[in-house]
Amino acid sequence: MTSARKPWLLIAPSLALALFIIGYPVFHMAYQSLHEISRFGVVRGFAGLGNFTGIFIDPVFHATLLRTLIWTVAVVGGSLLISMPLALILNQDFHGRSLARTIIMLPWAVSLTMTAIVWRWAFNDEFGMVNLSLQALGVIDKPVQWLASAALAFPAEILVGIMVSMPFTVTLLLGGLSSVPQDIYEAARMEGATAWQQFRLLTVPSLRPFINMAVVLNVIYVFNSFPIIWVMTQGGPSNSTHILVTYLYELGFRLGRPGQAAAISLIMLAILLAFTWLYIRMQPKEEAA
Amino acid sequence: METVRVTVAHYSNGTAPYFRQMAEQFERANPGIRIKVEDVNWDSLLQKLQIDVAGGVNADISIIGTRWLPEMLQDDLVEPLDGYMDPAFRARFIGAFLTPGQAQGKTYGLPIAASVRGLFYNKQMLAKAGFPDGPTTWSDVLQAARRIKQNGGYGFGLQGKEIETDVYWYYALWTHGGELLDAQGKPAFASPAAIKSAKLYQSLIGEGLTQPGVTSYSREDVQNLFKQGRLGMMISAPFVVKQLQKEVPGMQWGIVPIPTAGRAATFATTDSLILFKNSRVKRSAWKFIDFLFTKAPRVAFTSAEGFMPTTQEEAADPAFADPLTRSFVDMLPTARFTPTVQAWEDIAKSVSNAMQAVYLNRATPEQALGAAAAEAEQALKKN
Numbered sequence: 103m104t105s106a107r108k109p110w111l112l113i114a115p116s117l118a119l120a121l122f123i124i125g126y127p128v129f130h131m132a133y134q135s136l137h138e139i140s141r142f143g144v145v146r147g148f149a150g151l152g153n154f155t156g157i158f159i160d161p162v163f164h165a166t167l168l169r170t171l172i173w174t175v176a177v178v179g180g181s182l183l184i185s186m187p188l189a190l191i192l193n194q195d196f197h198g199r200s201l202a203r204t205i206i207m208l209p210w211a212v213s214l215t216m217t218a219i220v221w222r223w224a225f226n227d228e229f230g231m232v233n234l235s236l237q238a239l240g241v242i243d244k245p246v247q248w249l250a251s252a253a254l255a256f257p258a259e260i261l262v263g264i265m266v267s268m269p270f271t272v273t274l275l276l277g278g279l280s281s282v283p284q285d286i287y288e289a290a291r292m293e294g295a296t297a298w299q300q301f302r303l304l305t306v307p308s309l310r311p312f313i314n315m316a317v318v319l320n321v322i323y324v325f326n327s328f329p330i331i332w333v334m335t336q337g338g339p340s341n342s343t344h345i346l347v348t349y350l351y352e353l354g355f356r357l358g359r360p361g362q363a364a365a366i367s368l369i370m371l372a373i374l375l376a377f378t379w380l381y382i383r384m385q386p387k388e389e390a391a
Numbered sequence: 392m393e394t395v396r397v398t399v400a401h402y403s404n405g406t407a408p409y410f411r412q413m414a415e416q417f418e419r420a421n422p423g424i425r426i427k428v429e430d431v432n433w434d435s436l437l438q439k440l441q442i443d444v445a446g447g448v449n450a451d452i453s454i455i456g457t458r459w460l461p462e463m464l465q466d467d468l469v470e471p472l473d474g475y476m477d478p479a480f481r482a483r484f485i486g487a488f489l490t491p492g493q494a495q496g497k498t499y500g501l502p503i504a505a506s507v508r509g510l511f512y513n514k515q516m517l518a519k520a521g522f523p524d525g526p527t528t529w530s531d532v533l534q535a536a537r538r539i540k541q542n543g544g545y546g547f548g549l550q551g552k553e554i555e556t557d558v559y560w561y562y563a564l565w566t567h568g569g570e571l572l573d574a575q576g577k578p579a580f581a582s583p584a585a586i587k588s589a590k591l592y593q594s595l596i597g598e599g600l601t602q603p604g605v606t607s608y609s610r611e612d613v614q615n616l617f618k619q620g621r622l623g624m625m626i627s628a629p630f631v632v633k634q635l636q637k638e639v640p641g642m643q644w645g646i647v648p649i650p651t652a653g654r655a656a657t658f659a660t661t662d663s664l665i666l667f668k669n670s671r672v673k674r675s676a677w678k679f680i681d682f683l684f685t686k687a688p689r690v691a692f693t694s695a696e697g698f699m700p701t702t703q704e705e706a707a708d709p710a711f712a713d714p715l716t717r718s719f720v721d722m723l724p725t726a727r728f729t730p731t732v733q734a735w736e737d738i739a740k741s742v743s744n745a746m747q748a749v750y751l752n753r754a755t756p757e758q759a760l761g762a763a764a765a766e767a768e769q770a771l772k773k774n
Contacts (some may be wrong), residue, residue, distance in 0.1 A: 140446040140465065141441055141462050142440070142441055142445060142462070142463065142466050142468060143441060143442075143446075144444075144445075144468075179438055245603070248607075250551075250604035250606045250751070251606065331519075331691060336552075336553065338552055338553075338606070338747060339551065339606035339607075339747040339750075340745075340747035354440065355437070355438050356736065357736055357737050358441075358462060358736060358737075
C-alpha cells in the first residue's frame with residue numbers, strides 16, 4: 103500500500119457514513135419530487151416533472167420566491183449593518199462590557215419558536231407591547247393591526263429576523279476583531295488617519311473573511327428559517343407572507359402534496375448551492391484586488 | 392393477549408382520562424385484550440397520522456377529521472365496517488351523522504364527535520341594541536351591530552385566519568341560498584348568492600361593525616373577545632358553551648340559529664372513528680369500538696366535551712335535555728356538511744385565501760371568488 107492511499111483508507115468509513123447520512127435524504131427528496139405521493143406517503147405513480155411544472159405555473163410560488171429573496175437580503179443585510187457597529191462598540195474596553203456582551207448574546211440562547219411566539223404577542227393589536235408603547239409615546243392614537251396584512255406583517259417579521267440573527271453575527275465579528283493586531287491602528291494614527299479611514303482601510307479588510315462567513319452562514323440560516331413566519335402569520339393572510347420554506351410546509355402537511363413540497367426543497371437546495379458556489383468563486387478575486 | 396392501539400384527538404384536558412377510563416372498563420370486561428390510548432393535539436393529528444402511516448406504525452383505531460377520509464380511502468388505508476355492523480348497531484345512530492363517514496355505499500367512519508354551529512349573542516349588548524332575543528336575519532345583525540358600535544362595542548365577530556376561515560363564509564353563503572358545489576359538482580363560489588354574502592361581510596367590515604383587523608383573528612381570538620364581553624355576536628360551536636360556563640360564569644348570553652336571508656342553514660361537522668386496514672387485531676379493535684358507542688360511554692364523552700349526541704339513546708338522555716343543548720339539536724334539520732371530495736382541503740384553502748383578500752380589500756368579491764372557483768375546479772379535476 104502506498105502512503106498516499108493510507109489517509110483515504112483511514113477516513114473512508116466516516117466518509118461513507120457522511121455520504122449516506124447526507125445522501126439518503128437528498129435521494130429520497132429527489133425520488134419524492136418525481137413521483138405522485140399521497141398525503142399519507144403512499145406512492146401513487148411516477149409523475150415525471152409534473153411536480154416541478156405544477157410549481158412553476160403556481161403564481162403563489164413565484165410571489166413566494168421573490169419574497170424569499172427580499173426576506174434573505176433584508177435580514178442578512180440588516181443584521182450585518184446593525185451588528186458591525188455593535189461589534190465595534192463591544193470590542194472597546196469599557197465598564198460593564200461583559201454584561202453588555204451577555205445581553206447581546208441572550209436572544210441566541212432562546213429558542214427561535216419561543217421568540218416568535220413572544221413577538222406574536224407583542225404585535226397583538228389589543229394588548230401587544232408594541233401598540234401599547236407606541237400609544238403611550240403618542241406616536242399612534244389607535245392600535246395598529248400589525249399582523250392583519252402583509253404590508254405591516256412582513257416588515258415586522260423581517261425586524262424580528264434581524265434581531266435574532268444579530269447575536270450570531272456580532273459574535274463572529276467580535277471574534278474577527280479580536281484577531282486584528284492593534285499596532286496597525288497605532289501606526290495609522292501616527293500617520294494621521296481619521297477614525298473612518300481606519301475603519302474603512304484597516305478594520306473592514308481584516309474582517310473580510312469573517313464578514314464573508316457571516317454572509318454565507320446567515321444566508322443559509324435565514325433562507326431556510328421557518329419559525330418566525332410560521333408562528334407569526336403562517337404565511338397568511340391570503341398567502342402574502344410565505345417564504346419558500348413555510349410554503350413547502352403548507353404544501354406538504356396542510357394541502358397534502360408532499361411531491362410538490364419535495365420539488366420545492368430541491369429547488370431551494372439548488373439555489374443555496376448556486377449561491378455558495380458563486381460566493382466561493384468570488385473569494386480569490388476579492389483577495390487579489 | 393392482544394393489544395389494540397388507539398389514537399385519539401385531544402379535545403380537552405378531559406379527553407385522555409376519559410379514554411383511559413373507558414379502556415380500563417373495557418379491559419375488565421374483556422380479559423385478553425389490552426387497550427393502549429395515545430392522545431394527540433388536534434392541530435398535529437393529521438401530521439402525526441401522515442407520518443405514522445408513511446412509516447407503517449399507525450395505531451389500529453384512530454379519530455380523524457371526517458374530511459380526511461376521501462384521501463385515506465384512495466390510499467386504501469381504512470377498513471370498511473359494514474362486515475362488523477349488524478342492523479341493531481346501525482340503528483343506534485342518528486341517521487344524518489352516519490352519512491359523512493360513508494363512501495360508495497360503505498361505512499368507513501363512525502361519528503364520534505359532532506357539532507353544529509349557532510350564533511352566540513351577548514344578552515346585555517343585544518338588549519341595549521333592541522334585539523333582546525338575538526337576531527334572526529342578517530339585516531337584524533346589521534342593525535344590531537350598528538347600535539352596538541354606537542354603544543362602544545364590536546357588533547359582529549368575524550374570523551379571518553387559520554382553521555375554518557372558509558366555514559365562516561359558508562354560513563352567509565348557505566343562508567343566502569348559495570351552494571358550494573352546483574348540480575354538476577362544480578364549485579359555485581361565484582354565484583350571485585355567493586357574491587352577495589361576501590359583500591355582506593365586506594360591508595360589515597367597511598362600516599366598522601366587526602372587530603378591527605379581521606384577518607388577524609382566529610376562531611379562538613374571536614371567542615376570547617366574546618368572553619371579554621366586548622363582542623355582541625359571533626358564530627361558534629356547542630363546545631364554547633362549556634368554556635363560557637366555566638370561564639365567565641357571570642356573563643349573560645344566548646344562542647340562536649345562524650341569521651337567515653331567505654333560507655335557514657348551519658354548518659355541521661363530524662369527527663370519525665376509523666379502523667385501519669393494516670390492523671392485525673381487527674376483531675378486538677371492533678369490540679372496543681362497539682363498546683365506545685354504547686350508551687354510557689357516549690353520554691359521558693359527549694356531555695363532558697360539549698359535542699352533539701350522535702346516537703339515539705344518548706340524545707334521549709336527560710344530560711342533553713337542557714335548553715342550550717336543545718337549541719343546537721333543533722338546528723340539526725338545517726345542518727349541512729361540506730362535500731366529501733378528495734381535494735376539499737385544497738378548496739377550503741382557496742376559499743380562505745379569497746375571503747382574506749376580500750376582507751383586506753385586496754380584491755373585489757367577484758375577483759376573489761372567481762379565482763377561488765377556478766382554483767377549486769382545477770383541484771377537483773386533478774383527482
